[in-house]
Amino acid sequence: MSVRVRFAPSPTGYLHIGGLRTALYNYLFARHHGGRFILRIEDTDRTRYVPGSVEDILDSLRWAGIEPDESPVHGGPAGPYVQSERTELYRQHAQLLLERGTAYYAFDTPEELDRMRQRQQAAGIAPHYDRSSMRNQYTLGQEETRRLLAAGEPATIRLKVPLHGEVKFTDIIRGTIVVPCKDVDDQILLKSDGFPTYHLANVVDDHLMGITHVIRGEEWLPSTPKHLLLYEAFGWEPPAFAHLPLLLNPDRSKLSKRHGDVAVRDYIAKGYFPEAIVNFIALLGWNPSADRELYTLEELVEAFTLERVNKAGAVFDLSKLEWMNAQYLKRFVQSDLPRLIAQLRPLLAERGWSAPDIYIGQVITLLHERIHRLPELVDFARYMFTAPDYDESFFNSVWTNDSHTLLDALSALIEQTEPFTAAALQERLSAFAREHSLPFRRIGTLLRLVITGVSVGAGMMDTIALLGKEETLRRIEMFCHWVAGRVPSSA
Ligand code: GLU
DSSP, X not given: OOOEEEEOOOOSSSOBHHHHHHHHHHHHHHHHTTOEEEEEEOOOOGGGOOTTHHHHHHHHHHHHTOOOSOOSSTTSOSOOEEGGXXXXXXXXXXXXXXXXXXXXXXXXXXXXXXXXXXXXXXXXXXXXXOTXXXXXXXXXXXXXXXXXXXXXXXXXXXXXXXXXXXXXXXXXXXXXXXXXXGGSOOOEEEOTTSOBOHHHHHHHHHHHTTOOEEEEEGGGGGGHHHHHHHHHHHTOOOOEEEEEOOEEOTTSSBOOXXXXXXXXXXXXXXXXXXXXXXXXXXXXXXXXXXXXXXXXXXXXXXXXXXXXXXXXXXXXXXXXXXXXXXXXXXXXXHHOHXXXXXXXXXXXXXXXXXXXXXXXXXXXXXXXXXXXXXXXXXXXXXXXXXXXXXXXXXXXXXXXXXXXXXXXXXXXXXXXXXXXXXXXXXXXXXXXXXXXXXXXXXXXXXXXXXXXXXSOOSOHHHHHHHHOHHHHHHHHHHHHHHHHHOXXXXX
Protein backbone atom coordinates (compact mmCIF):
# COMPACT_ATOMS: atom_id res chain seq x y z
CA MET A 1 0.00 0.00 0.00
CA SER A 2 1.49 3.34 -0.89
CA VAL A 3 1.11 6.10 1.65
CA ARG A 4 -1.15 9.04 0.80
CA VAL A 5 -1.62 11.83 3.33
CA ARG A 6 -3.09 15.29 3.23
CA PHE A 7 -2.97 18.63 4.95
CA ALA A 8 -6.50 20.05 4.95
CA PRO A 9 -6.55 23.61 6.32
CA SER A 10 -9.66 25.77 6.40
CA PRO A 11 -9.08 29.31 5.12
CA THR A 12 -10.25 31.00 8.29
CA GLY A 13 -7.17 33.16 8.89
CA TYR A 14 -3.41 33.19 8.58
CA LEU A 15 -1.66 29.83 8.71
CA HIS A 16 -0.99 29.03 12.36
CA ILE A 17 2.40 27.70 13.41
CA GLY A 18 0.57 24.58 14.66
CA GLY A 19 -0.95 24.18 11.19
CA LEU A 20 2.51 24.34 9.70
CA ARG A 21 3.62 21.58 12.07
CA THR A 22 0.65 19.41 10.97
CA ALA A 23 1.58 20.02 7.33
CA LEU A 24 5.23 19.22 8.06
CA TYR A 25 4.49 15.93 9.85
CA ASN A 26 2.27 14.85 6.96
CA TYR A 27 4.95 15.83 4.49
CA LEU A 28 7.71 14.03 6.41
CA PHE A 29 5.58 10.92 6.78
CA ALA A 30 4.80 10.87 3.05
CA ARG A 31 8.43 11.37 2.05
CA HIS A 32 9.72 8.85 4.56
CA HIS A 33 7.47 6.19 3.03
CA GLY A 34 7.90 7.26 -0.58
CA GLY A 35 4.23 8.31 -0.62
CA ARG A 36 2.32 11.41 -1.62
CA PHE A 37 1.43 14.59 0.18
CA ILE A 38 -1.83 16.24 -0.83
CA LEU A 39 -3.02 19.73 -0.03
CA ARG A 40 -6.74 20.33 0.31
CA ILE A 41 -8.43 23.61 1.10
CA GLU A 42 -11.55 22.95 3.20
CA ASP A 43 -13.57 26.04 2.43
CA THR A 44 -17.17 24.90 2.44
CA ASP A 45 -18.08 26.98 5.49
CA ARG A 46 -18.42 30.32 3.76
CA THR A 47 -19.32 32.13 6.99
CA ARG A 48 -15.83 31.49 8.38
CA TYR A 49 -13.94 32.30 5.18
CA VAL A 50 -11.32 35.04 5.56
CA PRO A 51 -10.23 36.69 2.29
CA GLY A 52 -6.53 36.31 1.61
CA SER A 53 -6.10 33.27 3.82
CA VAL A 54 -5.78 30.74 0.99
CA GLU A 55 -2.93 32.82 -0.45
CA ASP A 56 -1.34 33.07 2.98
CA ILE A 57 -1.52 29.29 3.48
CA LEU A 58 0.03 28.62 0.06
CA ASP A 59 2.75 31.26 0.51
CA SER A 60 3.66 30.04 3.99
CA LEU A 61 3.91 26.41 2.88
CA ARG A 62 6.00 27.36 -0.13
CA TRP A 63 8.29 29.42 2.12
CA ALA A 64 8.79 26.39 4.35
CA GLY A 65 9.47 24.12 1.38
CA ILE A 66 6.37 21.99 2.00
CA GLU A 67 4.76 21.69 -1.40
CA PRO A 68 1.98 19.34 -2.51
CA ASP A 69 2.72 16.48 -4.90
CA GLU A 70 -0.53 16.29 -6.74
CA SER A 71 -2.66 18.36 -9.06
CA PRO A 72 -6.44 18.59 -8.76
CA VAL A 73 -6.60 18.47 -12.56
CA HIS A 74 -5.21 15.50 -14.39
CA GLY A 75 -1.76 16.32 -15.74
CA GLY A 76 -1.90 19.88 -14.34
CA PRO A 77 0.63 21.57 -12.08
CA ALA A 78 0.78 20.44 -8.44
CA GLY A 79 -1.51 22.47 -6.23
CA PRO A 80 -4.35 22.30 -3.77
CA TYR A 81 -7.71 20.59 -4.15
CA VAL A 82 -10.44 23.08 -3.25
CA GLN A 83 -13.62 21.78 -1.64
CA SER A 84 -15.85 24.64 -2.73
CA GLU A 85 -15.25 23.46 -6.30
CA ARG A 86 -16.46 19.97 -5.42
CA THR A 87 -19.80 20.62 -3.69
CA GLU A 88 -21.82 18.55 -6.20
CA LEU A 89 -19.79 15.53 -5.15
CA TYR A 90 -20.78 15.94 -1.52
CA ARG A 91 -24.47 16.32 -2.39
CA GLN A 92 -24.31 13.11 -4.40
CA HIS A 93 -22.72 11.31 -1.50
CA ALA A 94 -25.34 12.56 0.95
CA GLN A 95 -27.95 11.10 -1.44
CA LEU A 96 -26.07 7.83 -1.41
CA LEU A 97 -26.39 7.65 2.37
CA LEU A 98 -30.12 8.41 2.17
CA GLU A 99 -30.47 5.50 -0.24
CA ARG A 100 -28.47 3.24 2.06
CA GLY A 101 -30.74 4.28 4.97
CA THR A 102 -27.77 5.57 6.98
CA ALA A 103 -28.76 9.22 6.79
CA TYR A 104 -32.08 11.01 6.95
CA TYR A 105 -33.86 14.28 6.27
CA ALA A 106 -34.62 16.67 9.10
CA PHE A 107 -36.71 19.86 8.85
CA ASP A 108 -36.20 21.48 12.24
CA THR A 109 -35.86 25.26 12.25
CA PRO A 110 -33.07 26.92 14.26
CA GLU A 111 -35.71 28.00 16.82
CA GLU A 112 -36.95 24.43 17.23
CA LEU A 113 -33.38 23.24 17.75
CA ASP A 114 -32.81 25.96 20.33
CA ARG A 115 -35.90 24.91 22.27
CA MET A 116 -34.73 21.29 22.15
CA ARG A 117 -31.37 22.27 23.66
CA GLN A 118 -33.05 24.34 26.36
CA ARG A 119 -35.30 21.41 27.30
CA GLN A 120 -32.28 19.12 27.50
CA GLN A 121 -30.32 21.60 29.56
CA ALA A 122 -33.21 22.04 31.97
CA ALA A 123 -33.44 18.26 32.33
CA GLY A 124 -29.69 18.12 33.00
CA ILE A 125 -28.77 16.08 29.94
CA ALA A 126 -26.03 16.82 27.41
CA PRO A 127 -27.42 18.59 24.34
CA HIS A 128 -27.81 16.26 21.37
CA TYR A 129 -30.20 15.82 18.46
CA ASP A 130 -33.19 13.92 19.73
CA ARG A 131 -34.27 11.92 16.71
CA SER A 132 -37.45 10.61 18.31
CA SER A 133 -39.06 13.94 19.14
CA MET A 134 -37.93 16.31 16.37
CA ARG A 135 -39.27 16.99 12.88
CA ASN A 136 -37.52 14.46 10.68
CA GLN A 137 -38.20 11.71 8.23
CA TYR A 138 -38.81 9.18 11.03
CA THR A 139 -41.29 11.18 13.07
CA LEU A 140 -43.08 12.68 10.04
CA GLY A 141 -43.28 9.59 7.86
CA GLN A 142 -42.28 9.11 4.20
CA GLU A 143 -45.29 10.79 2.66
CA GLU A 144 -45.05 14.00 4.70
CA THR A 145 -41.29 14.06 4.09
CA ARG A 146 -41.84 13.87 0.33
CA ARG A 147 -44.47 16.59 0.53
CA LEU A 148 -42.22 18.95 2.49
CA LEU A 149 -39.32 18.36 0.11
CA ALA A 150 -41.55 18.97 -2.92
CA ALA A 151 -42.80 22.18 -1.27
CA GLY A 152 -39.20 23.37 -0.97
CA GLU A 153 -39.14 23.25 2.83
CA PRO A 154 -35.54 23.81 4.08
CA ALA A 155 -34.10 20.39 4.92
CA THR A 156 -30.84 19.13 6.32
CA ILE A 157 -29.45 15.63 5.99
CA ARG A 158 -28.27 14.02 9.22
CA LEU A 159 -26.18 10.96 9.94
CA LYS A 160 -28.17 8.12 11.48
CA VAL A 161 -25.95 7.16 14.39
CA PRO A 162 -26.70 3.69 15.84
CA LEU A 163 -28.47 3.95 19.19
CA HIS A 164 -26.38 1.18 20.75
CA GLY A 165 -22.85 -0.13 20.51
CA GLU A 166 -19.58 1.73 20.43
CA VAL A 167 -16.94 3.16 18.13
CA LYS A 168 -13.54 1.65 18.79
CA PHE A 169 -10.33 2.58 17.02
CA THR A 170 -6.59 2.66 17.50
CA ASP A 171 -4.91 6.01 17.16
CA ILE A 172 -1.25 5.60 16.17
CA ILE A 173 -0.21 8.13 18.83
CA ARG A 174 -2.87 7.68 21.50
CA GLY A 175 -3.64 3.98 21.37
CA THR A 176 -7.11 2.47 21.69
CA ILE A 177 -10.05 4.83 21.99
CA VAL A 178 -13.60 3.70 22.68
CA VAL A 179 -16.63 5.98 22.43
CA PRO A 180 -20.21 4.76 23.05
CA CYS A 181 -22.53 5.54 20.12
CA LYS A 182 -24.98 7.19 22.49
CA ASP A 183 -22.36 9.95 22.97
CA VAL A 184 -22.20 10.68 19.25
CA ASP A 185 -24.69 13.16 17.83
CA ASP A 186 -26.73 12.68 14.64
CA GLN A 187 -24.37 15.07 12.89
CA ILE A 188 -25.68 17.32 10.12
CA LEU A 189 -23.95 16.25 6.90
CA LEU A 190 -25.62 18.51 4.37
CA LYS A 191 -26.95 21.89 5.40
CA SER A 192 -30.24 23.29 4.14
CA ASP A 193 -28.33 25.52 1.69
CA GLY A 194 -26.94 22.40 0.03
CA PHE A 195 -23.43 22.89 1.40
CA PRO A 196 -21.74 20.01 3.19
CA THR A 197 -20.48 20.27 6.75
CA TYR A 198 -16.81 19.71 7.46
CA HIS A 199 -17.49 16.11 8.49
CA LEU A 200 -19.12 15.00 5.24
CA ALA A 201 -16.73 16.80 2.89
CA ASN A 202 -13.70 15.67 4.89
CA VAL A 203 -14.64 11.99 4.91
CA VAL A 204 -15.80 11.90 1.28
CA ASP A 205 -12.57 13.53 0.16
CA ASP A 206 -10.31 11.40 2.32
CA HIS A 207 -11.96 8.36 0.78
CA LEU A 208 -11.99 9.57 -2.82
CA MET A 209 -8.40 10.79 -2.58
CA GLY A 210 -7.27 7.44 -1.24
CA ILE A 211 -5.90 8.87 2.00
CA THR A 212 -4.22 6.12 4.00
CA HIS A 213 -3.30 8.07 7.15
CA VAL A 214 -5.11 11.04 8.65
CA ILE A 215 -2.53 13.00 10.62
CA ARG A 216 -4.08 16.05 12.27
CA GLY A 217 -4.23 18.09 15.47
CA GLU A 218 -5.61 16.74 18.72
CA GLU A 219 -8.53 19.18 18.52
CA TRP A 220 -10.06 16.92 15.84
CA LEU A 221 -10.07 13.83 18.04
CA PRO A 222 -13.73 14.33 19.14
CA SER A 223 -14.74 14.32 15.46
CA THR A 224 -13.10 11.00 14.72
CA PRO A 225 -15.93 8.74 16.06
CA LYS A 226 -18.35 10.64 13.78
CA HIS A 227 -16.01 10.12 10.87
CA LEU A 228 -15.65 6.41 11.57
CA LEU A 229 -19.44 6.07 11.71
CA LEU A 230 -19.59 7.87 8.38
CA TYR A 231 -17.12 5.42 6.83
CA GLU A 232 -19.32 2.64 8.14
CA ALA A 233 -22.43 4.34 6.78
CA PHE A 234 -20.84 4.45 3.32
CA GLY A 235 -19.47 0.92 3.64
CA TRP A 236 -15.89 2.21 3.22
CA GLU A 237 -12.63 1.14 4.82
CA PRO A 238 -11.41 3.98 7.09
CA PRO A 239 -7.83 5.30 7.02
CA ALA A 240 -5.48 5.09 10.01
CA PHE A 241 -5.58 8.04 12.42
CA ALA A 242 -2.84 9.91 14.27
CA HIS A 243 -3.75 12.92 16.42
CA LEU A 244 -0.86 15.28 17.12
CA PRO A 245 -0.31 16.83 20.57
CA LEU A 246 -1.32 20.42 21.24
CA LEU A 247 1.19 23.26 21.18
CA LEU A 248 1.43 24.98 24.55
CA ASN A 249 2.59 28.30 25.98
CA PRO A 250 5.35 28.07 28.59
CA ASP A 251 2.63 28.15 31.28
CA ARG A 252 1.13 25.05 29.61
CA SER A 253 -2.00 26.83 28.41
CA LYS A 254 -2.94 26.34 24.76
CA LEU A 255 -0.61 28.32 22.47
CA SER A 256 -2.24 31.66 21.89
CA LYS A 257 -1.65 35.09 20.43
CA ARG A 258 -1.53 36.64 23.86
CA HIS A 259 1.79 34.92 24.52
CA GLY A 260 3.44 35.79 21.22
CA ASP A 261 3.29 35.19 17.51
CA VAL A 262 1.19 32.31 16.25
CA ALA A 263 0.95 33.06 12.53
CA VAL A 264 3.69 31.68 10.30
CA ARG A 265 3.78 35.03 8.50
CA ASP A 266 4.93 36.74 11.72
CA TYR A 267 7.97 34.48 11.86
CA ILE A 268 8.66 35.10 8.18
CA ALA A 269 8.45 38.85 8.81
CA LYS A 270 10.89 38.59 11.71
CA GLY A 271 13.45 37.06 9.41
CA TYR A 272 13.67 33.54 10.81
CA PHE A 273 15.08 31.05 8.35
CA PRO A 274 12.60 28.50 6.99
CA GLU A 275 15.19 25.81 7.78
CA ALA A 276 15.21 26.88 11.44
CA ILE A 277 11.42 27.05 11.73
CA VAL A 278 11.02 23.65 10.09
CA ASN A 279 13.68 22.13 12.32
CA PHE A 280 12.17 23.74 15.42
CA ILE A 281 8.56 22.72 14.82
CA ALA A 282 9.62 19.20 13.83
CA LEU A 283 10.82 18.80 17.41
CA LEU A 284 7.55 20.12 18.90
CA GLY A 285 6.02 16.81 19.81
CA TRP A 286 8.38 14.44 18.00
CA ASN A 287 11.41 12.87 19.67
CA PRO A 288 14.21 11.88 17.38
CA SER A 289 15.96 8.76 18.60
CA ALA A 290 19.38 10.40 18.40
CA ASP A 291 20.47 12.96 20.96
CA ARG A 292 20.69 15.77 18.50
CA GLU A 293 18.75 18.89 17.60
CA LEU A 294 19.81 20.14 14.20
CA TYR A 295 18.20 18.46 11.22
CA THR A 296 17.85 19.48 7.61
CA LEU A 297 14.55 18.69 5.90
CA GLU A 298 16.17 15.63 4.24
CA GLU A 299 17.45 14.41 7.59
CA LEU A 300 14.00 14.87 9.11
CA VAL A 301 12.47 12.82 6.30
CA GLU A 302 14.96 10.07 7.04
CA ALA A 303 14.40 10.08 10.81
CA PHE A 304 10.66 10.78 11.13
CA THR A 305 8.22 8.18 12.45
CA LEU A 306 4.76 8.65 13.94
CA GLU A 307 5.63 6.18 16.69
CA ARG A 308 7.98 8.75 18.18
CA VAL A 309 5.35 11.48 18.37
CA ASN A 310 4.33 12.22 21.97
CA LYS A 311 0.87 12.28 23.44
CA ALA A 312 1.64 15.13 25.82
CA GLY A 313 1.40 18.75 24.66
CA ALA A 314 4.59 20.37 23.38
CA VAL A 315 5.77 23.66 24.88
CA PHE A 316 6.69 26.33 22.36
CA ASP A 317 9.99 27.66 23.67
CA LEU A 318 10.88 30.84 21.82
CA SER A 319 14.40 31.00 23.27
CA LYS A 320 15.12 27.60 21.77
CA LEU A 321 13.91 28.82 18.40
CA GLU A 322 16.22 31.84 18.72
CA TRP A 323 19.12 29.54 19.53
CA MET A 324 18.31 27.31 16.60
CA ASN A 325 18.03 30.21 14.19
CA ALA A 326 21.45 31.41 15.36
CA GLN A 327 22.88 27.95 14.60
CA TYR A 328 21.56 28.20 11.06
CA LEU A 329 22.90 31.73 10.76
CA LYS A 330 26.38 30.41 11.59
CA ARG A 331 25.95 27.63 9.09
CA PHE A 332 24.87 29.98 6.29
CA VAL A 333 27.72 32.42 6.95
CA GLN A 334 29.97 29.49 6.02
CA SER A 335 27.92 28.01 3.21
CA ASP A 336 25.76 30.68 1.62
CA LEU A 337 26.77 34.25 2.32
CA PRO A 338 25.08 35.60 -0.86
CA ARG A 339 21.73 34.44 0.50
CA LEU A 340 22.29 36.41 3.70
CA ILE A 341 23.39 39.49 1.79
CA ALA A 342 20.25 39.27 -0.35
CA GLN A 343 18.11 39.02 2.79
CA LEU A 344 19.76 41.96 4.54
CA ARG A 345 20.15 44.37 1.62
CA PRO A 346 16.45 45.34 1.35
CA LEU A 347 16.25 45.88 5.11
CA LEU A 348 19.18 48.28 4.90
CA ALA A 349 17.53 50.00 1.95
CA GLU A 350 14.44 50.60 4.08
CA ARG A 351 16.65 52.79 6.28
CA GLY A 352 18.15 54.46 3.24
CA TRP A 353 21.47 52.68 3.63
CA SER A 354 23.41 50.82 0.98
CA ALA A 355 26.84 49.25 0.62
CA PRO A 356 28.65 46.93 -1.79
CA ASP A 357 27.76 43.23 -1.41
CA ILE A 358 31.25 42.38 -0.31
CA TYR A 359 31.07 44.89 2.53
CA ILE A 360 27.60 43.69 3.67
CA GLY A 361 28.97 40.16 3.67
CA GLN A 362 31.94 41.21 5.79
CA VAL A 363 29.68 42.97 8.30
CA ILE A 364 27.49 39.85 8.58
CA THR A 365 30.54 37.65 9.05
CA LEU A 366 31.99 39.95 11.68
CA LEU A 367 28.83 40.37 13.77
CA HIS A 368 26.64 37.30 13.23
CA GLU A 369 27.64 35.58 16.44
CA ARG A 370 26.16 38.41 18.46
CA ILE A 371 22.62 38.12 17.06
CA HIS A 372 20.00 35.41 16.54
CA ARG A 373 18.17 36.72 13.51
CA LEU A 374 19.68 38.53 10.56
CA PRO A 375 17.32 41.56 10.70
CA GLU A 376 18.71 42.32 14.16
CA LEU A 377 21.85 43.51 12.39
CA VAL A 378 20.04 46.56 11.08
CA ASP A 379 20.00 48.03 14.59
CA PHE A 380 22.88 46.14 16.11
CA ALA A 381 25.31 47.06 13.32
CA ARG A 382 23.76 50.40 12.48
CA TYR A 383 27.12 52.16 12.84
CA MET A 384 28.60 49.95 10.11
CA PHE A 385 26.26 51.56 7.60
CA THR A 386 25.79 55.10 8.84
CA ALA A 387 27.45 57.64 11.14
CA PRO A 388 27.15 56.78 14.83
CA ASP A 389 24.81 58.51 17.23
CA TYR A 390 26.58 59.49 20.42
CA ASP A 391 25.00 58.56 23.66
CA GLU A 392 25.55 60.86 26.68
CA SER A 393 25.73 58.16 29.28
CA PHE A 394 28.23 56.04 27.35
CA PHE A 395 30.22 59.22 26.68
CA ASN A 396 30.24 60.18 30.36
CA SER A 397 31.39 56.74 31.42
CA VAL A 398 34.37 56.77 29.04
CA TRP A 399 35.47 60.37 28.52
CA THR A 400 37.99 61.92 30.94
CA ASN A 401 40.11 65.09 30.93
CA ASP A 402 43.03 63.48 29.14
CA SER A 403 40.94 61.63 26.56
CA HIS A 404 41.53 64.33 23.96
CA THR A 405 45.30 63.93 24.03
CA LEU A 406 44.96 60.17 23.85
CA LEU A 407 42.55 60.40 20.92
CA ASP A 408 44.94 62.68 18.99
CA ALA A 409 47.74 60.17 19.47
CA LEU A 410 45.51 57.25 18.38
CA SER A 411 44.36 59.16 15.35
CA ALA A 412 47.97 59.67 14.25
CA LEU A 413 48.78 55.99 14.78
CA ILE A 414 45.74 54.91 12.80
CA GLU A 415 46.72 57.26 10.01
CA GLN A 416 50.19 55.66 9.81
CA THR A 417 49.01 52.03 9.93
CA GLU A 418 49.66 50.17 6.71
CA PRO A 419 48.45 47.65 5.63
CA PHE A 420 45.19 48.64 7.29
CA THR A 421 44.37 45.28 8.88
CA ALA A 422 43.08 44.30 12.30
CA ALA A 423 46.39 42.58 13.08
CA ALA A 424 48.49 45.59 12.10
CA LEU A 425 46.24 47.92 14.13
CA GLN A 426 46.42 45.61 17.11
CA GLU A 427 50.19 45.49 16.97
CA ARG A 428 50.66 49.23 16.66
CA LEU A 429 48.11 50.19 19.30
CA SER A 430 49.33 47.53 21.78
CA ALA A 431 52.89 48.82 21.40
CA PHE A 432 51.61 52.31 22.12
CA ALA A 433 49.71 51.08 25.20
CA ARG A 434 52.82 49.34 26.55
CA GLU A 435 54.99 52.40 25.96
CA HIS A 436 52.58 54.62 27.88
CA SER A 437 51.67 52.01 30.50
CA LEU A 438 48.01 52.21 29.53
CA PRO A 439 45.66 49.25 29.80
CA PHE A 440 44.78 48.31 26.19
CA ARG A 441 41.14 48.12 27.23
CA ARG A 442 41.12 51.85 27.73
CA ILE A 443 42.18 52.43 24.14
CA GLY A 444 39.62 49.93 22.89
CA THR A 445 36.78 51.53 24.82
CA LEU A 446 37.67 55.04 23.77
CA LEU A 447 37.77 53.99 20.12
CA ARG A 448 34.49 52.11 20.53
CA LEU A 449 32.84 55.29 21.80
CA VAL A 450 34.27 57.43 19.02
CA ILE A 451 33.85 55.03 16.09
CA THR A 452 30.60 53.21 16.95
CA GLY A 453 28.87 55.26 19.65
CA VAL A 454 27.65 52.08 21.38
CA SER A 455 29.15 49.94 24.09
CA VAL A 456 28.66 46.53 22.47
CA GLY A 457 29.89 45.21 19.18
CA ALA A 458 32.56 43.08 17.58
CA GLY A 459 36.27 43.40 18.34
CA MET A 460 37.32 47.03 17.83
CA MET A 461 40.34 46.33 15.61
CA ASP A 462 38.22 44.20 13.28
CA THR A 463 35.56 46.89 13.23
CA ILE A 464 38.03 49.65 12.40
CA ALA A 465 39.76 47.56 9.73
CA LEU A 466 36.42 46.88 8.07
CA LEU A 467 35.26 50.50 8.18
CA GLY A 468 38.58 51.49 6.60
CA LYS A 469 41.10 54.17 7.38
CA GLU A 470 39.34 57.04 5.68
CA GLU A 471 35.99 56.42 7.39
CA THR A 472 37.67 55.86 10.77
CA LEU A 473 39.55 59.15 10.61
CA ARG A 474 36.43 60.92 9.42
CA ARG A 475 34.54 59.60 12.45
CA ILE A 476 37.25 60.72 14.85
CA GLU A 477 36.97 64.18 13.38
CA MET A 478 33.16 64.14 13.56
CA PHE A 479 33.37 63.06 17.16
CA CYS A 480 35.71 65.93 18.03
CA HIS A 481 33.20 68.35 16.50
CA TRP A 482 30.42 66.76 18.52
CA VAL A 483 32.43 67.08 21.75
CA ALA A 484 33.30 70.69 21.00
CA GLY A 485 29.67 71.61 20.30
CA ARG A 486 28.19 69.62 23.13
CA VAL A 487 26.41 71.35 26.02
CA PRO A 488 27.37 69.50 29.22
CA SER A 489 24.27 67.75 30.46
CA SER A 490 24.04 69.26 33.96
CA ALA A 491 26.14 71.19 36.40
N1 GLU B 1 -10.33 21.60 7.84
C1 GLU B 1 -9.85 21.06 9.08
C2 GLU B 1 -8.89 22.11 9.67
O1 GLU B 1 -9.12 23.23 9.47
C3 GLU B 1 -9.14 19.77 8.81
C4 GLU B 1 -9.09 18.81 9.94
C5 GLU B 1 -8.61 17.50 9.42
O2 GLU B 1 -7.41 17.41 9.10
O3 GLU B 1 -9.39 16.60 9.27
O4 GLU B 1 -7.93 21.83 10.34
